[in-house]
Amino acid sequence: MSKKLTIGLFGFGVVGQGLYDIIKTKNLNIEIKKIAIKDAGKERSLPASYFTTDKDELLNDPEINTIIELINDTEAAFEIASRALSSGKSVVSASKKMIALHLEELLKLQDQYDTSLLYEGAVCGSIPIIRNLEEYYDNELLHSICGIFNGSSNYILSKGFLEGMDYATALKQAQDLGFAETDPTMDVGGYDAKFKLIIAAAHAYGVVVEPEAVLNLGIENLAADDIQYAREKGLKIKLVPVAKELDDEHVALFVMPKLVTPDEFLYNVEYEYNGVIVQAAFADQQFFFGKGAGGHPTGSAVLSDVAALRYDYQYEYKKLRTNKGLKFTNDIELCVYLRYEDDELVEALEFVEIKERYYSGSYKYIIGKLKLSKLIDNKQRISDQKAFLAFADQLTGVSLVSAK
Amino acid sequence: MSKKLTIGLFGFGVVGQGLYDIIKTKNLNIEIKKIAIKDAGKERSLPASYFTTDKDELLNDPEINTIIELINDTEAAFEIASRALSSGKSVVSASKKMIALHLEELLKLQDQYDTSLLYEGAVCGSIPIIRNLEEYYDNELLHSICGIFNGSSNYILSKGFLEGMDYATALKQAQDLGFAETDPTMDVGGYDAKFKLIIAAAHAYGVVVEPEAVLNLGIENLAADDIQYAREKGLKIKLVPVAKELDDEHVALFVMPKLVTPDEFLYNVEYEYNGVIVQAAFADQQFFFGKGAGGHPTGSAVLSDVAALRYDYQYEYKKLRTNKGLKFTNDIELCVYLRYEDDELVEALEFVEIKERYYSGSYKYIIGKLKLSKLIDNKQRISDQKAFLAFADQLTGVSLVSAK
Structure with missing residues (x-):
């Protein structure tokens, strides 16, 4: 009862x-x-x-x-x-x-x-992702989680991609609609998505990770050139947090813009909606979709939590308690699109492999493989240069691998 | 442990x-x-x-x-x-x-x-809908569940709508791909979707309903005229099971083709994919999406169930055990699109209200409101006439109401 x-x-x-x-x-x-x-x-x-x-x-x-x-x-x-x-x-x-x-x-x-x-209401609005990670997906069977976790930055990206609206106007609209946090850096800088990712990772993989240890790159530096590049290639840009099991011992986490292809579920997640992709055993993808920002989606999740407390529901944190040594790591290589100003940034990032390189007077980009640790070391430099960076594994056919 | x-x-x-x-x-x-x-x-x-x-x-x-x-x-x-x-x-x-x-x-x-x-693998392939209904959504807060529960009939509909393929060829393809049950009537007649709906309703609302008591109309009689009608109106036709709480005492269940508008989540669920829409408190819609047919999605769900048994997981059937009198009813009115041959069927169905009526030599349809019980009484007649029927509430702005 x-x-x-x-x-x-x-x-x-x-x-x-x-x-x-x-x-x-x-x-x-x-x-x-x-x-x-x-x-x-x-x-x-x-x-x-x-x-x-x-x-x-x-x-x-x-x-x-x-x-x-x-x-x-x-x-x-x-x-x-x-x-x-x-x-x-x-x-x-x-x-x-x-x-x-x-x-x-x-x-x-x-x-x-x-x-x-x-705290279901803390992660992806009304999408019951914490409960599903906690209860349904065994960590041994969970290859990765990724998605669109921040409705406000997604709203801005949709306004830009679908309506050609400039960044500042779109941000203002998101704030007026109550989608954005008071401090926009939380949303557009990927901090909000990172906090949610860290909570999700605890329930998915049984790892407790300090927010400081996880790289978050945001969409603040997104420029018209980047949008045009993506459009010409038939892609969209989304801000995507990723948690991925690399092997039996390592799980990687990061938040970064991502070049998304039309055959990915996230391609059609627009405006204030959130979407979570859970990649599980049998290489099967499960997609959870719902409103991620605004009062009602949060209220719906909060109410479900309250209702569950009537039956003394507790998170078991089973994966945390039985963790057999799965550890967080930043020691991975990944493929990125980088639009930059100064070659000095490219040198500092020490690309392992350059797949494409383009420059005209005003627009320079590289697509190549590098170590995540190099991005972490150069976060300030990226920001200072107003360089824009997006995860591009899907495009290059390369998948996240351990850097060892 | x-x-x-x-x-x-x-x-x-x-x-x-x-x-x-x-x-x-x-x-x-x-x-x-x-x-x-x-x-x-x-x-x-x-x-x-x-x-x-x-x-x-x-x-x-x-x-x-x-x-x-x-x-x-x-x-x-x-x-x-x-x-x-x-x-x-x-x-x-x-x-x-x-x-x-x-x-x-x-x-x-x-x-x-x-x-x-x-039995998560029994309902909507890899979508963990039973677990979510069982664990997450309180019945008091659950307005309705509907979706695309049968990958095989959805595959046939997608082939027809997106590729102009005829019904028989599409059915054959679905069978060759292993999406269809051995007896196609199970899929295209809405029986498979009905069994899944009944299981879902037990976990959603705590009602155990005899399959015989629930109306299922399928897509066997879908004709080129119906597809053309939907196309001209910018709609698609999907086979949709519905469970809806009418009030504190009554829940209605049925399976029927549905005219779906582009702003509905189900509009973009194509081929062998399944989608489930849960309408919960705060009028918020949650959408679950994944592959619904084929071995891998089922395997993924079966494996998650097996993994849960290691922790002695059992369904609690909380809503069944604490059911405060929520009962299944067929006593509702709904709006339908009916393509028919003979006026005698229209008379037998005793429409409460006719909203649109069209006839040319070869194509006659009505859009109107009727009692679900009249459809149940005339199921054989509908089948004999090869009439096609689709739920159309979304179009007419009418929502399911108790017939009282």
């Missing part, structure tokens, strides 16, 4: 409001008791007695057995989550950055206090 | 062979001990000592704790599954018809002997 949940809710924006409405109308055995907000002055749709600006009123209330955390501040979110878990309350959170940064500690707290932290 | 599985395998076709290969190379703590086959004379890739034609050698072997059942014969499959479950063995099966017909008994056996029957 289901357990009655008495909820303390942090944050009352689109998601919080929507959650309240559904919980009220549906017969879920869930009650929202108190809502913590930052701004006491704002007009609310509920009686004032629901609200407080004092987080302790929720965290110290013994009747509240479940905390839903939907706030923007990473460190405040971590404090709420860890205090709640430590006092025996279950937590549902949608803060990917907080979870990616503190995964190790959050795992320990769940173990120590036998409490449950669920 | 994972449990060692010792497996008795029934059937050694593409799926069985592929399973064997993967289990051998991966470190899964799984051993295939014995394989039961029908034809002892066929040449095999493994030593003869692996094979037997005597099912008792597997079912009576106390060392074998897991049965994988991949045979074609429904009643033989049921005997194997029920004997195995009754003797404490876990079972993985891909026989949708067997499971849909015997769901009630299979549930009882699992309860009585505390054994586990998993």
Whole structure:
């Protein structure tokens, strides 16, 4: 039978409001008791007695057995989550950055206090990817995960590719629609996608990786030349996080723009949609598709997590606990498209193999193979030069290999 | 920690062979001990000592704790599954018809002997839809499930729509590729999709429905006129099973061709692919996409089930056990496109409302609203007249409603 949940809710924006409405109308055995907000002055749709600006009123209330955390501040979110878990309350959170940064500690707290932290809403909106990686795909049988994890940068890319809109206008639109994070670097720089990738990798492969150790290149430097190049070749550019098992001992992670061919599932993922491709045993591809940005998709995932807590659902982190030595590595080679200004960058990257090289007065590019570590070493240089880089394995027929 | 599985395998076709290969190379703590086959004379890739034609050698072997059942014969499959479950063995099966017909008994056996029957491979190939309905989507929050559940009929429709191929040639090709069941009526008549729908509905809504009670109309009577009609309107025709919650007490199920608009996810599901749309709380649509027919997708799902058995995974059938009175009903109205020969059929169907009516010498159609029960009463008449019927709610802006 289901357990009655008495909820303390942090944050009352689109998601919080929507959650309240559904919980009220549906017969879920869930009650929202108190809502913590930052701004006491704002007009609310509920009686004032629901609200407080004092987080302790929720965290110290013994009747509240479940905390839903939907706030923007990473460190405040971590404090709420860890205090709640430590006092025996279950937590549902949608803060990917907080979870990616503190995964190790959050795992320990769940173990120590036998409490449950669920966060489906933190990764790819309504797509239940964490649950599927956690429950369904055995790591031995999982070749890779990749996808479009950030709706905001995908929206910008779609506007550019499909409508010819320039970058700045598209970014502004994404922000106006509520798809983009307050700091656009999080989205367009690939940080948001990286946090999600790190969370997914923990459930897919049982590895806990520091965000700092994982390369993320974004779409900030995408130029008209790059779009034209892709168009002429019948390709699109997408921002794609990748987790790939190289062998029985190594898994590689990175976030990078990717040149996508029309026969790839991601080719048709446009605007604020997210898509996840799971490549599993029998070389079979599974594609999960849904809205990735905005309040409703997140709300849908948060609500599913809350519903599961009524049955005391916990992530088992089975793969973490039984990890037989699968380790994260950056020691791989990959093929990239690089548009650059100065030859000095090309030299610094020490290409192992150059497959194509083109230059005219204003536009120079290389397609070639290099070590991921060289990209990591030269991240600042790439950024300073406003060079644009995209993963291009699909094109060259080369697949990710260990650099050894 | 994972449990060692010792497996008795029934059937050694593409799926069985592929399973064997993967289990051998991966470190899964799984051993295939014995394989039961029908034809002892066929040449095999493994030593003869692996094979037997005597099912008792597997079912009576106390060392074998897991049965994988991949045979074609429904009643033989049921005997194997029920004997195995009754003797404490876990079972993985891909026989949708067997499971849909015997769901009630299979549930009882699992309860009585505390054994586990998993069957992800029976529904939509590699798409983990059963697991997601079972684990992730609460029935209170699940508005509807629909999709393309039969790769073979979808292949035929794609051949017709995209390549102008005639029905008989397309069917022959689907069979040659191993997508079609031996009896094509199972695929093109919507029976296969119906069995899958019934299994999905048990996990989605906690209802066990007799296959006989659910209407299935197929694509056998699809004519060039229907394809032309759809093309002119910018639509496609897909064979779509639907499960929809009408209110807190009623859920409707049916399988029917559907006129699909370009903004629906299913519009782009072509050939042997399957797609499942889950409409959940916050009115958010989740789309699962993958190969639905052929040995590899099924093998991938079977393997995931087997891997889960190492951790004693069982379906909880939570929604069945806590069902608060959600019941199956055929008491709904819906909008259809009907191409017909004889006015007598139109009269018999007692349209509640006619929205469009067209006739020329050779081509007559109606778009209108009618009771599902009238379609059920007149199924034979529809078939005799070679009339073609497609669900058209999307077009008319009408949504399924209870007929009351």
